[in-house]
Amino acid sequence: EAQVTQNPRYLITVTGKKLTVTCSQNMNHEYMSWYRQDPGLGLRQIYYSMNVEVTDKGDVPEGYKVSRKEKRNFPLILESPSPNQTSLYFCASGISPAGTKNIQYFGAGTRLSVL
Amino acid sequence: KQEVTQIPAALSVPEGENLVLNCSFTDSAIYNLQWFRQDPGKGLTSLLLIQSSQREQTSGRLNASLDKSSGRSTLYIAASQPGDSATYLCAVEENTGFQKLVFGTGTRLLVSP
Numbered sequence: 001e002a003q004v005t006q007n008p009r010y011l012i013t014v015t016g017k018k019l020t021v022t023c024s025q026n027m028n029h030e031y032m033s034w035y036r037q038d039p040g041l042g043l044r045q046i047y048y049s050m051n052v053e054v055t056d057k058g059d060v061p062e063g064y065k066v067s068r069k070e071k072r073n074f075p076l077i078l079e080s081p082s083p084n085q086t087s088l089y090f091c092a093s094g095i096s097p098a099g100t101k102n103i104q105y106f107g108a109g110t111r112l113s114v115l
Numbered sequence: 116k117q118e119v120t121q122i123p124a125a126l127s128v129p130e131g132e133n134l135v136l137n138c139s140f141t142d143s144a145i146y147n148l149q150w151f152r153q154d155p156g157k158g159l160t161s162l163l164l165i166q167s168s169q170r171e172q173t174s175g176r177l178n179a180s181l182d183k184s185s186g187r188s189t190l191y192i193a194a195s196q197p198g199d200s201a202t203y204l205c206a207v208e209e210n211t212g213f214q215k216l217v218f219g220t221g222t223r224l225l226v227s228p
Contacts, residue, residue, distance in 0.1 A: 031214050043218040108158035
């Protein structure tokens, strides 16, 4: 079954404590990305990766890091979380290069609260 | 900068009604437009993808249309059911080659028995 798996699903942490949200896909997709979803703002892209070792910033990259050492994994790292990073996070994957038929698959989401 | 707007923000209908959700976007330079369904705790599920050269796509009781020149899309749901209750998101993929999806803020649909 085609899947994008995120862990953890729920996380409560404190300001400044480094954390990593993992994302893994089993579809051999080259493209992966991270979005955050906030009320009234919709989903906004944080970072994306076109392939292994190729990453770039999205619209809201401040305070986040990513790495793409393997094709299937794309972890999101918050080195020093702050309360304004409290949000619902989604990982997505798709075929690269982009095309008119490119359906993207999303994980179930990670709800993060930073106190 | 691409902006995607969805109207209405929320909709409540009795079971069996046909309904239309609206999506508009400001820049017609897109690869495709996708409609997603979001259920609490279950992430996003792609419902329909309309390529930029297409006018509509159908899947079961769902029909999505695209008018790229006017920057509009509609999602038509026939004979609505309580199981259709969810938030519906519209997203356009910009034709920049970077596969970024630009999302609307969604329409929250409640279908009551």
